[in-house]
Amino acid sequence: AxxxxxxxxxxxxxxxxxxxxxxxxxxxxxxxxxxxxxxxxxxxxxxxxxxxxxxxxxxxxxxxxxxxxxxxxLKADQVVSVAVIGVGELGTALTRYLRRYPYMELAHSFEVVALFDLDPQKQGREVEGLLIEDPESMAKVVQERHVRIGVITVPRIAAQAAAEAALRAGITAFLNFAPVRLELPPDTRVLNTDVLLELHQLAFSL
Amino acid sequence: AxxxxxxxxxxxxxxxxxxxxxxxxxxxxxxxxxxxxxxxxxxxxxxxxxxxxxxxxxxxxxxxxxxxxxxxxLKADQVVSVAVIGVGELGTALTRYLRRYPYMELAHSFEVVALFDLDPQKQGREVEGLLIEDPESMAKVVQERHVRIGVITVPRIAAQAAAEAALRAGITAFLNFAPVRLELPPDTRVLNTDVLLELHQLAFSL
Ligand SMILES: NC(=O)c1ccc[n+]([C@@H]2O[C@H](COP(=O)([O-])OP(=O)(O)OC[C@H]3O[C@@H](n4cnc5c(N)ncnc54)[C@H](O)[C@@H]3O)[C@@H](O)[C@H]2O)c1
Ligand SMILES: NC(=O)c1ccc[n+]([C@@H]2O[C@H](COP(=O)([O-])OP(=O)(O)OC[C@H]3O[C@@H](n4cnc5c(N)ncnc54)[C@H](O)[C@@H]3O)[C@@H](O)[C@H]2O)c1
Structure with a gap:
């Protein structure tokens, strides 16, 4: 103490x-x-x-x-641990952004603590000092690093499987960027995010 | 006709x-x-x-x-022409996504018609069949292709200058991804988007 x-x-x-x-x-x-x-x-x-x-x-x-x-x-901010699943262009941009600006005056601080990608060529590489790991080790990593939110940035056809693997690994809240409705148990929290909706909002004001 | x-x-x-x-x-x-x-x-x-x-x-x-x-x-959908400014990781991911899914059942269809990047190494390359151009030609391109929304995906330090260049070129509505408040004339529409806000929303429900 x-x-x-x-x-x-x-x-x-x-x-x-x-x-x-x-x-x-x-x-x-x-x-x-x-x-x-x-x-x-x-x-x-x-x-x-x-x-x-x-x-x-x-x-x-x-x-x-x-x-x-x-x-x-000091527990002055709640630190919420996040895993990024799918480290392609979007996943990489998000990881770099979140590692650089973890909380921008919010009550919570979001720490990306794990990166996963199916591509063996990407595993072992680093983004902002964080290793890209095999989704096989997700359950162990989620438990050790207390991952609470999974960010889904895999291609559309892979999203359902990726989310299910994360669910089995112990993640129950998702920020989903893939353009598909995820089918997950009712007690799972899913927020779908889509740049199209924001463009749409802007377009209506033109 | x-x-x-x-x-x-x-x-x-x-x-x-x-x-x-x-x-x-x-x-x-x-x-x-x-x-x-x-x-x-x-x-x-x-x-x-x-x-x-x-x-x-x-x-x-x-x-x-x-x-x-x-x-x-048929003018069945409003087609809104969009320019992506800053074709790094985030700009590339957004361009690919928007070129693939221009309207996902929305009233408006968003067509990315132009890409701009300051980096001469990127100019001349293509993303989804669209050429990355020099911001010098923005005014001409905006007029020819009726660009109405500029998506700002440049680094934070470059965002203000990039938005001002776009404004001079004739774009008056912006979707801003850079983590900085843009200082623009009052009749300009700016929507700031931040994955942190979405993570925050999710975190509060945990
Ligand atoms: N909602 C939006 O506003 C928005 C904007 C841009 C992109 N997107 C979407 O985001 C997703 C990612 O886009 P991108 O351009 O970065 O794609 P990308 O192809 O560059 O990257 C996808 C990555 O996911 C990996 N992957 C595939 N299946 C996986 C799995 N089961 N587990 C772990 N990793 C896996 C791939 O190896 C690849 O590295 C796509 O679904 C795209 O449509 C959404
Ligand atoms: N709001 C969010 O949720 C969110 C998420 C991820 C990234 N970001 C932000 O998005 C931006 C882009 O991130 P990234 O990872 O793709 O960066 P990046 O460095 O990969 O790409 C930036 C690109 O902008 C170009 N550029 C720089 N100045 C320019 C100018 N004046 N005009 C035209 N092009 C210019 C560079 O040459 C480069 O290609 C950053 O500001 C980042 O902080 C925001």
Missing amino acids: VPDVIVRRLAIYLRCLQERSQDDDDFISSVQLSQLAGVTAAQVRKDLANFGQLGKQGVGYEVIRLRSKLASL | VPDVIVRRLAIYLRCLQERSQDDDDFISSVQLSQLAGVTAAQVRKDLANFGQLGKQGVGYEVIRLRSKLASL
């Missing part, structure tokens, strides 16, 4: 990081953070060293990563 | 094509269409030959393309 006095400082660090504008640097040094927080740079480094190797020597801490780490330590 | 008797048959062909299930073949022969429409295969071919080279010898007509063509001829 982390001592209260440290927890209070962590909360201050998080507040300082949340108050940064999107136009500020992606990295912050312990000196800069200490000035914002009203403590010494040594204290900042000491506090954060409790939680692993968070900073880069000579560079500092990556703001988005540190903020996300602090938020999950 | 197309004679009424032909227009009536075109409307019947469109109806037949609209009644096909998504599980049917992507291609239909003039013989198959004639059987559905209650006319001779020769009549089908003669009617459709009025509007260009719509079919492939020995293969038939691509259903999605023919349906879309008939719909725009």
